[in-house]
Amino acid sequence: MAEFRAPPGTHDVLPPESSRWERLVALFARRAGRAGYALVVSPVFEELAVFSRVGEETDVVRKEMYDFLDKGGRRLALRPEGTASVVRAFVQHRPLVPFKAWYAAPSFRYERPQAGRYRQHHQLGVEVLGTEDPELDVEVVTLAWATCRDIGLGGVILLLNSLGDDACRPAYLQTLTAYLAERGDELCDAHRERAAVNPLRVLDCKREPCTNATADAPRLLDHLCEPCRDHFGRVTAGLAALDVPFALAPRLVRGLDYYTRTTFELQSTALDAAQNALGGGGRYGRLVEALGGPATPGIGFGLGVERILLAADHEGVFAAPASTVAVWVVDTTGGAEATALAHLLREAGISCDRSFDGRSMRAQMKSADRAGARLAVIVGPSEVAAGTVTLKDLATGEQEEIGREDVAKLVEERLR
Numbered sequence: 001m002a003e004f005r006a007p008p009g010t011h012d013v014l015p016p017e018s019s020r021w022e023r024l025v026a027l028f029a030r031r032a033g034r035a036g037y038a039l040v041v042s043p044v045f046e047e048l049a050v051f052s053r054v055g056e057e058t059d060v061v062r063k064e065m066y067d068f069l070d071k072g073g074r075r076l077a078l079r080p081e082g083t084a085s086v087v088r089a090f091v092q093h094r095p096l097v098p099f100k101a102w103y104a105a106p107s108f109r110y111e112r113p114q115a116g117r118y119r120q121h122h123q124l125g126v127e128v129l130g131t132e133d134p135e136l137d138v139e140v141v142t143l144a145w146a147t148c149r150d151i152g153l154g155g156v157i158l159l160l161n162s163l164g165d166d167a168c169r170p171a172y173l174q175t176l177t178a179y180l181a182e183r184g185d186e187l188c189d190a191h192r193e194r195a196a197v198n199p200l201r202v203l204d205c206k207r208e209p210c211t212n213a214t215a216d217a218p219r220l221l222d223h224l225c226e227p228c229r230d231h232f233g234r235v236t237a238g239l240a241a242l243d244v245p246f247a248l249a250p251r252l253v254r255g256l257d258y259y260t261r262t263t264f265e266l267q268s269t270a271l272d273a274a275q276n277a278l279g280g281g282g283r284y285g286r287l288v289e290a291l292g293g294p295a296t297p298g299i300g301f302g303l304g305v306e307r308i309l310l311a312a313d314h315e316g317v318f319a320a321p322a323s324t325v326a327v328w329v330v331d332t333t334g335g336a337e338a339t340a341l342a343h344l345l346r347e348a349g350i351s352c353d354r355s356f357d358g359r360s361m362r363a364q365m366k367s368a369d370r371a372g373a374r375l376a377v378i379v380g381p382s383e384v385a386a387g388t389v390t391l392k393d394l395a396t397g398e399q400e401e402i403g404r405e406d407v408a409k410l411v412e413e414r415l416r
């Protein structure tokens with residue numbers, strides 16, 4: 001038994017799982033890059049106040065923050081999500097708008113660990129600052145949707161809602177608060193007292209007393225002001241025009257408080273309700289100001305890497321690749337020949353590996369098999385003397401002796 005283990009709620013990502021991870025990030029980076037998003041890398045910790053602005057009333061801020069004092073007495077916190085960091089960077093550097101950023105970043109939340117719920121999880125996300133245009137909402141939602149489709153997930157539901165803005169939400173909140181006040185006793189323990197402080201949180205509550213008590217609660221979608229209604233209408237029309245299927249979800253309020261207007265979530269039908277959110281996001285109208293910048297609208301999403309891979313496991317898609325390298329160099333002369341040949345092949349852009357420690361031919365061939373290599377390049381004393389190598393197709397067992405000077409060219413041909 002090892003003395004040390006990864007802390008609760010964290011996990012190591014080892015091969016072959018890590019290669020799926022790598023492919024997922026690469027696929028997302030390509031998709032975001034094609035749409036004009038550029039990578040932003042921000043610190044893993046910030047002043048606590050940066051993250052507090054995502055919502056003083058949320059669990060993320062009230063209960064789950066990894067905050068600490070550093071040796072200089074600064075109050076810092078590990079990033080619980082990606083949006084606040086990007087917005088803080090935007091306010092600090094004031095890039096031109098629209099500012100389109102993507103990121104792949106660890107996030108930290110002190111949650112109760114369970115399947116698909118970690119204390120360190122990883123998000124692939126985008127944020128766009130500087131425009132309210134509903135066509136951008138269509139672009140952003142479609143990017144999240146298409147990423148799930150890229151990896152082959154079939155059971156994904158896109159839920160869509162609008163949370164209104166400063167013009168229409170206050171009146172709605174009053175209506176909702178009055179509705180909840182009449183049903184105070186019926187709410188779950190956590191929300192009986194907090195309902196008046198943040199009534200939207202009650203709609204987000206998954207516990208049965210709250211879902212029962214709010215089954216007929218007034219819907220924000222029915223109380224939007226005209227500009228918000230128009231905006232949302234353009235978003236839904238735009239998604240329909242791109243054939244992105246979605247379902248309206250009037251109760252979808254999300255777990256962070258900065259949202260205004262469009263909000264969305266991608267849920268997997270292959271996962272249990274406790275961890276079925278593959279990702280989510282939406283517009284935030286006030287966050288830039290809350291972090292000291294000029295009034296600037298923003299929108300973005302975060303996709304949970306672990307959740308997406310969990311859903312892929314459940315659906316049997318996006319499997320880890322069976323092979324790590326295409327070629328294995330087998331050297332029975334001591335190892336220096338393998339060094340030279342592996343270098344030559346790698347310089348030619350061919351993935352290859354070799355054994356170390358003067359292992360037997362049999363052991364080296366076994367390693368080739370384990371790596372899923374398609375070809376072995378074999379070199380022994382007779383090949384060295386003749387200036388050749390033996391090329392072996394590991395699937396058919398066929399082999400041929402070839403001139404050493406032709407090895408890269410012929411290996412490339414055989415792999416084609």
Ligand code: HAM
Binds near residue numbers: 281303304
């Ligand atoms: P979020 O919904 O809190 O949104 O997190 C985004 C995704 O991260 C979730 O849908 C889920 O897949 C994953 N996730 C969250 N917490 C955990 C956890 N403890 N373990 C595993 N996966 C988790 C945000 O964080 C927003 N910043 C999204 C956004 C960007 N909104 C606007 N821009």
